[in-house]
Amino acid sequence: KMSSGAADLRQRKKQNCSESDKMAPEQRNKENSRLGRSPKYMLIQRFAKLFFGCLAAVTSGMMYAVYLSTYHERKFWFSSRQELEREITFQGDSAIYYSFYKELLKAPSFERGVYELTHNNKTVSLKTINAVQQMTLYPELIASVLYQASGSEEVIEPVYFYIGIVFGLQGIYVTALFVTSWVMSGTWLAGMLTVAWFIINRTDTTRIDYSIPSRENWALPYFACQVAALTGYLKKNLNCSAEKFCYLLVNASTYTFMMMWEYSHYLLFVQAISLFLLDSFALAQTEKVHEVYKIYLFSLFLGYLLQFENSALLVSPLLSFIAALMLSKCLQMNMKKGTFMSRLLKIMYIYLVLTVAVTLNFLLKMFVPHKENEHLLKFIEVKLGLNTTKNFTMNWLLCQESLQAPSQDFFLRLTQSSLLPFYILVLIICLFSVTQVIFRRICGEPLKERVKLEDGRIGERPEIVYHVIHTILLGCLAMCLEGMKYLWTPYVCMLAAFGVCSPELWMTLFKWLRLKAVHPILLALILSMAVPTIIGFSLWKEFFPRIMTELTELQEFYDPDTVELMTWIKRQAPVAAVFAGSPQLMGVIKLCTGWMVSSLPLYNDDDLLKRNENIYQIYSKRSAEDIYKILTSYKANFLVIEDSICNEVGPVRGCRVKDLLDIANGHVVCEEDDNYAYSKYGRFCHEIKMNYSPYVNYFTRVYWNRSYFVYRINTVISFQS
Numbered sequence: 051k052m053s054s055g056a057a058d059l060r061q062r063k064k065q066n067c068s069e070s071d072k073m074a075p076e077q078r079n080k081e082n083s084r085l086g087r088s089p090k091y092m093l094i095q096r097f098a099k100l101f102f103g104c105l106a107a108v109t110s111g112m113m114y115a116v117y118l119s120t121y122h123e124r125k126f127w128f129s130s131r132q133e134l135e136r137e138i139t140f141q142g143d144s145a146i147y148y149s150f151y152k153e154l155l156k157a158p159s160f161e162r163g164v165y166e167l168t169h170n171n172k173t174v175s176l177k178t179i180n181a182v183q184q185m186t187l188y189p190e191l192i193a194s195v196l197y198q199a200s201g202s203e204e205v206i207e208p209v210y211f212y213i214g215i216v217f218g219l220q221g222i223y224v225t226a227l228f229v230t231s232w233v234m235s236g237t238w239l240a241g242m243l244t245v246a247w248f249i250i251n252r253t254d255t256t257r258i259d260y261s262i263p264s265r266e267n268w269a270l271p272y273f274a275c276q277v278a279a280l281t282g283y284l285k286k287n288l289n290c291s292a293e294k295f296c297y298l299l300v301n302a303s304t305y306t307f308m309m310m311w312e313y314s315h316y317l318l319f320v321q322a323i324s325l326f327l328l329d330s331f332a333l334a335q336t337e338k339v340h341e342v343y344k345i346y347l348f349s350l351f352l353g354y355l356l357q358f359e360n361s362a363l364l365v366s367p368l369l370s371f372i373a374a375l376m377l378s379k380c381l382q383m384n385m386k387k388g389t390f391m392s393r394l395l396k397i398m399y400i401y402l403v404l405t406v407a408v409t410l411n412f413l414l415k416m417f418v419p420h421k422e423n424e425h426l427l428k429f430i431e432v433k434l435g436l437n438t439t440k441n442f443t444m445n446w447l448l449c450q451e452s453l454q455a456p457s458q459d460f461f462l463r464l465t466q467s468s469l470l471p472f473y474i475l476v477l478i479i480c481l482f483s484v485t486q487v488i489f490r491r492i493c494g495e496p497l498k499e500r501v502k503l504e505d506g507r508i509g510e511r512p513e514i515v516y517h518v519i520h521t522i523l524l525g526c527l528a529m530c531l532e533g534m535k536y537l538w539t540p541y542v543c544m545l546a547a548f549g550v551c552s553p554e555l556w557m558t559l560f561k562w563l564r565l566k567a568v569h570p571i572l573l574a575l576i577l578s579m580a581v582p583t584i585i586g587f588s589l590w591k592e593f594f595p596r597i598m599t600e601l602t603e604l605q606e607f608y609d610p611d612t613v614e615l616m617t618w619i620k621r622q623a624p625v626a627a628v629f630a631g632s633p634q635l636m637g638v639i640k641l642c643t644g645w646m647v648s649s650l651p652l653y654n655d656d657d658l659l660k661r662n663e664n665i666y667q668i669y670s671k672r673s674a675e676d677i678y679k680i681l682t683s684y685k686a687n688f689l690v691i692e693d694s695i696c697n698e699v700g701p702v703r704g705c706r707v708k709d710l711l712d713i714a715n716g717h718v719v720c721e722e723d724d725n726y727a728y729s730k731y732g733r734f735c736h737e738i739k740m741n742y743s744p745y746v747n748y749f750t751r752v753y754w755n756r757s758y759f760v761y762r763i764n765t766v767i768s769f770q771s
Contacts, residue, residue, distance in 0.1 A: 103238035107228040110245045115221030117249070118258060120601050122213065125259075136209055137642050138612050140263065142651045145637035147263040148212065150187055152641070154194035155208055164191065168358075173640060175628045175648050175685045177657070183358045184655060186312045189268040216262050219271040223256075224248060226274035227540055230281050231548045234513060235578075240551035243582050247543040250467045250593045254460060255539045266536065269311035274540070276303035277321075277520075280342065284334055284513040300342065305349040309356065312654065317537065318346060319368040320527070324519040326375065330400055331488050334512035340379070343372050361420035370411035374403050429453075433530070442663045442714040447653070449705035452533030460535060464542075467593070468585060473542045476549025480518045483509030483558050503571060506561030508554045521545055550585065553578040611757035615690070616642040618753050618760070623688060630681050630763075631690035632707075633662045639690075648684040663714075669695055670711035671729035674738070678748040681763055689749065691759040696735035708733065 123129060126139050140148050150167060157163030167187060171178040181187055197203070197211050206214075227248060228241030248255050258267055279299035282292065308314045322343070329339040346368060354363045363369065378399070429447055431437040439445065447453055464470035487509040508514055521541050528538040549555045556574035565573065619629070620643050628646045629639050636647035649661045664680050668691065681689060698706045704713075712718040717729045731737070738745045739759060749761040 099238075103232055103241070106238050107225045107232070107241055110228050110242070111221035111223075111225035114224045114245065114249060115217045117597075117601070118217045118220055119214070121259075122217075122262075124601060124603065133209075134616055134642055135608075135613060138609055138616070138638060140638070140641060142261070142634045142637055144261045144263045145641040146185065146650055146652070147187070147190060147265075148209075149637075149641035149644075150181055150185070151190040151193060151212055151263075152208065154190060155197065160195060160198070163194070172646060174650060174658070174661075175646055180358060183360060185652065186265055186310065188309050189263075189265070213262050216258070216267055219268060220256065220258055223271035223274050223540075226271065226278045227544050230274070230278040231544045231551075233278065233281050233285070234517070234544075234548040235552040237551050237578070239579070239582050240547045243547035243551065243586060244544050246586060246589050247467060247469050247547060248540060249597070250589060251464060251469060251539060251543065254463060254535050255543065257536055265311040265313075269307055269314055270537070270540075272303045272307040272310060273314070273317065276300055276307060277541075279303060281513045281517070283342075284328075284338060284516055286512065297341065301345050301348070304345050305352055308349045308353045312362070315350070315353075315363060315366040315368045318349075319366070319371060320523050321520060322346060322368060322371055324516055324523060326371075326403065327400075327519050328512060328516050332491055333484075333487065333510070333515050340375075343375060346372050361418055364418045365411065365414045365420045367407070367411055370414060371403075371407040373410055374406035377406060378403050440714050440716075442666065442710050443659050445710050445713065446707070449710070453531055455530065456528065456532040456535060460532065464539070467589065469543060469546055472550055472585070473546040476546055476555065477518065477521070479549070479555055479559055480508060480514060482562075483507065484515050484518060485509070487515075503553055503557055503574070506554070506557040506559075506570075508552070508558045511554075517541070517545055517548075547582070550581045551578055611755045612638065614755050615753070615758045615760070619643045619645060622753070627687045628685050629688045629690060630665050630684065630686035631668075632666065632692055632695060635690060635692060648681070648686045666707060666711060667715075667734070669708045669733065669735050670715055671717050671731050671733050672715070673731050674734070674745045674748050677734055678763070687763055688752075689761045689763055691735050691738065691761070693757050693759070696733070 126136075128136060128139075137145070137148070153166065154160070154163040157166060164182070166172075167181045168183070169178060170181045173179065173181070182191070193212055193215055196215070197208060202211055224245050227244050228238070231240040231244040232238045234240070252259070256267070257264060261267070276299075279296045282288065283296035283300055288296070304318070308318070325334075325339050325342055328334045329336055350363050350366070350369055350372075354360055357363070428437070428439070428441075428444060432439055432444055432448060433453070461470060464473075487507065521538065524534065524538040524541065527534040553571075553574040556577045557570060560570035560574060616639070619639065623629075623643075623645060625645075628648055629636065630648040631639075633649045633651035636649050637651045639645060640647050640650075649665050650658055651662075652658050661684065665684070667680055668677055668689065695707050698708065704710075709718070712729075715729075738749060738761065741751070748764055750764060751759060752762050753760040
């Protein structure tokens with residue numbers, strides 16, 4: 051029975067580590083003697099396999115980091131640029147993150163720098179913010195400490211040190227994926243194939259090309275390390291020292307991951323659901339799964355304390371879910387008695403836990419004061435079609451490419467690299483095998499303590515089942531939001547590579563096909579070597595020349611208009627000036643000049659979202675007086691109009707900034723699929739360039755070039771025509 055099998059699993063877990071460590075060598079010695087191999091020979095063979103596998107994993111990570119560095123240099127000509135031109139390559143929120151790193155290095159001491167960031171009133175006008183908490187600046191804190199403590203000031207420039215750390219973390223990311231695939235398949239050939247697919251599909255596996263300082267580029271390498279450690283920890287018959295090492299690594303990487311990214315607890319919530327389903331069907335040792343739950347609780351507790359009592363963690367779905375599991379644990383233990391009622395309750399267990407989790411989360415949000423992204427819930431409602439809105443911010447988010455469903459090009463790219471077909475093949479085989487195992491467990495058949503190759507039961511390995519569930523859940527999210535593909539595709543690479551390199555997977559397939567002409571074990575071993583080799587050679591032939599072309603081809607990123615604007619601000623604008631404009635441009639102005647701005651490209655704060663919407667009104671059809679009142683309410687002294695936004699010709703009509711503003715302001719009426727625009731005022735960004743009253747009464751043009759128009763906001767209003 052399933053309940054008795056789970057009890058057996060718990061009993062095996064309670065065995066003394068020393069006993070299991072003693073039994074393993076005895077079993078290996080019997081096997082070696084049967085094959086005519088000495089223990090010394092086997093020890094050397096295992097050491098050589100481990101050594102060369104680790105060498106291949108580390109080399110893959112280092113080569114990927116060097117590849118990213120070389121590509122970045124070729125793309126931006128970074129070494130030949132002046133500091134201002136380098137900083138302009140950081141766009142949007144990336145500019146804000148790097149600007150705080152610069153401020154930390156300029157501070158007289160690290161303590162003083164941290165204090166100024168936690169009580170920051172020099173970034174956004176009329177607003178004091180805790181930048182460390184609100185923008186999750188722990189990566190910048192760590193980078194600044196390392197830069198100063200290592201004595202790198204005389205060796206390397208701060209910007210190279212900063213991006214070097216990020217590229218190094220990407221190397222660790224790739225190494226962790228390599229190790230995960232290696233641990234699952236037993237061959238480091240799977241790791242090599244994982245890395246190859248990851249790099250070839252770089253457009254869909256990482257955002258490092260577009261946004262180096264983004265939080266996910268700092269955080270996801272730690273999550274990959276956590277997944278690698280968790281994969282080892284879930285394995286059966288793991289010796290005591292290896293289990294302890296994996297447990298400690300899961301601890302350290304989970305906590306670090308949570309500190310690096312404000313949305314990390316959502317990803318851990320998805321992982322917790324995967325582990326919960328794994329445990330619900332008694333496919334893993336319950337004690338191990340509950341130890342991981344305790345790690346989540348410990349990480350949430352430490353994160354809450356060190357993130358300045360971040361209430362978002364208290365109302366997170368992860369905490370509610372883990373609490374519900376703990377509350378239901380006693381009931382679960384009582385269910386596993388083998389009675390009819392216990393089986394019935396077992397079926398209701400998943401529903402019970404989810405119901406308790408939702409209730410707890412609702413109660414926590416009622417009693418715990420929090421500012422947890424309410425706009426996120428509204429966005430989900432609108433995205434699912436449960437509600438409609440004219441709100442500018444909501445519609446602007448819905449228009450972002452990363453928050454739309456993935457395009458056909460995404461699936462086409464994965465298919466061209468042969469990744470998607472092999473992933474689907476591996477997923478189908480593993481799913482059928484897992485379904486068979488669950489059916490056997492329901493019928494009362496216990497799990498085998500040691501699954502052999504000839505058994506063809508890959509679905510009985512808990513680490514495999516976990517990854518199947520995890521990739522399915524992440525895949526469902528990726529099918530809804532294209533931005534989620536950066537979480538899903540790396541593990542698609544890993545799972546597909548594991549499958550084609552695993553003799554167990556091929557043996558599982560041959561068991562179903564009942565091959566008789568060829569010995570199935572021999573054929574499985576041959577295919578587990580031949581298939582990845584053929585895939586590797588085909589990828590090398592088709593994609594290696596393209597990668598080398600990327601590295602040898604000199605690209606040019608140069609934005610003279612933005613350089614001229616930043617130079618003018620630094621030379622002509624007063625030090626106490628406050629600039630207003632689009633949030634993306636304000637991030638660059640803050641980084642390149644250090645001047646105060648009226649808004650920032652951040653979307654986790656309701657006040658900043660409202661500011662962004664108000665200041666975007668400079669591209670709407672509103673009067674000069676209205677715009678003047680909005681800007682002066684934020685103490686802005688200068689206004690920057692971007693011609694690219696004012697004259698935007700977007701590919702999707704209705705998603706341009708000015709279209710969204712017209713809808714929000716009621717300046718567009720939709721009747722029978724036709725849009726009718728009406729307003730007694732012209733579009734402000736157009737009218738202000740005409741230099742006639744009343745616009746010249748409120749604003750004076752002080753600088754312009756092909757892309758930007760800068761206006762001083764008059765403190766004394768002249769009403770001369």
